[in-house]
Amino acid sequence: MGIGIRPYTHEPFSDFGESRTRRAFAEALQRETARLGRHCPLVIGGERIDTSGRLVSANPARREQVVGTAAKADAALADRAVEAAASAYAQWRHAPAEQRADLLFKAAALTRRRRHEFSALLVLETGKPWREADADTAEAIDFMEYYGREALRLADGAPVLSRPGEINRYRYLPLGVGIVLPPWNFAMAIMAGMTMAAVGAGNTVVLKPASNAPVIAARFVELLEEAGLPPGVVNYVPGSGAEVGDRLVDDPRTRFVSFTGSREVGLRIFERAAKVQPGQLWLKRVLAELGGKDAIVVDRSADLELAAQAIVASAFGYAGQKCSACSRAIVVADVYDEVLARTVKLAQQLTVGDPAQLGCEMGPLIDRAAYDKVMDYVALGHREGRLATGGEGDETIGWYAQPTIFADVQPQARLMQEEIFGPVLALCRAPDFDEALAIANDTAYGLTGAVISRDRDRLEQARREFHVGNLYLNRGCTGAIVGYQPFGGFNMSGTDAKAGGPDYLALFMQAQCVTEQL
Ligand SMILES: NC(=O)c1ccc[n+]([C@@H]2O[C@H](COP(=O)([O-])OP(=O)(O)OC[C@H]3O[C@@H](n4cnc5c(N)ncnc54)[C@H](O)[C@@H]3O)[C@@H](O)[C@H]2O)c1
């Protein structure tokens, strides 16, 4: 570790119990509201470029309110962005680890200083309640602090053996030009984390932000410039997935693609990137972190109130719009009715409304497509289960859906198999704990899962048999913290890159072994 760099610890969350913090956040919201409607041009090679096409980013809580617009790139501008990234790579690849790490630390410090500004923008652009928005910004800071330290740790390579008469050295080199494709649901944390991991490892990137959250990404690129980012190292190119996304992924100059998003788009990218294009010199590396169908399993020995709290927080936090969200609760028969009753009671106590209000515990869905999808699953739920609470939507002002629970859903029902990405929870009765674990494992995904039990044998069995990338015992299944719970899933949940963990940065590097004969 470099001199003067203190060990990593995660960023504390803001305490909204303090009146000063509440006031500061409310003022930040007012300032961001006054800035609504701003336009974000592309940033290619440090140059601002406007286009005639527009992405309109609307507040999901007030569908008529335009948060901002972003210029929309076309194929020619996508090509130009890759060119700019390739040109910047000629220098950035040689930037010493200290320089790269310093950029990340500086960007983290600037984000910390402007923390409520970014969180307020997240409230407006992505409909996050205060606490969730604050955690999103804190996680972005964490990613930069953590990856900066990782860049320094990997700077000296790794030890290898040398026999008499030879010296072996093993070091990590960057990959080249990468395409960064983040989702909208952690529009600050995941966008910044994916971008800065790639950059911290010595690569240059084209960042195509999610079309629902281009404004926060533009603000972050401005902050990077303030932190000293050289032109062309991060190129900001909003645009359509089908046109610009495919073009960037297919470009033979692309060395890697870092994608976080849906299984459908991830598989498309995985397949396209596997095709070697004319003139391409390498096999592209793809990091694809995809969806989940995450379950909380409740054992008969469980603290039932803890179980209900964990289920409700994990199912309805950010309206279920987390890859880690609990969308299945699998409860052993002995305690099923009690867990259902407690879970319904807690869900009915949630305050649903405009996330700009401090008291809001659950805000809207991100857009019309998400709203329609959730309402379709609610209709399906009536056929596949018994409605226990919720089930109504209201799209008059924003894209609101009630916290919804369907009871008595069968393991093979679509409600138990497909990612909904909304506040819809399926409860399933299992005859015993063995069967509950088998049901939990029986989907195409394997991202997060939790077990609530007081029985040590059951917890140990879950460690052995619950096949998920992030397993939680006696707590909910959301809320991984950078550096503490490296995050990523198995099976169709993706390539298990483990963001925020000790193996992540090396995925943006290639290892070289140099042997000198003496
Ligand atoms: N595993 C994880 O760590 C993780 C984290 C957050 C979200 N997710 C998943 O993300 C999904 C929600 O996010 P989303 O709706 O933004 O996902 P999405 O797949 O629709 O989009 C993800 C990104 O890919 C871009 N894109 C779309 N089509 C493309 C194409 N053809 N080529 C290249 N890029 C393209 C989008 O613009 C966006 O930036 C959920 O499935 C959720 O589970 C996973």
Ligand SMILES: N[C@@H](CCC=O)C(=O)O
């Ligand atoms: N890392 C987040 C989920 C990210 C996906 O949406 C969590 O642990 O809840």
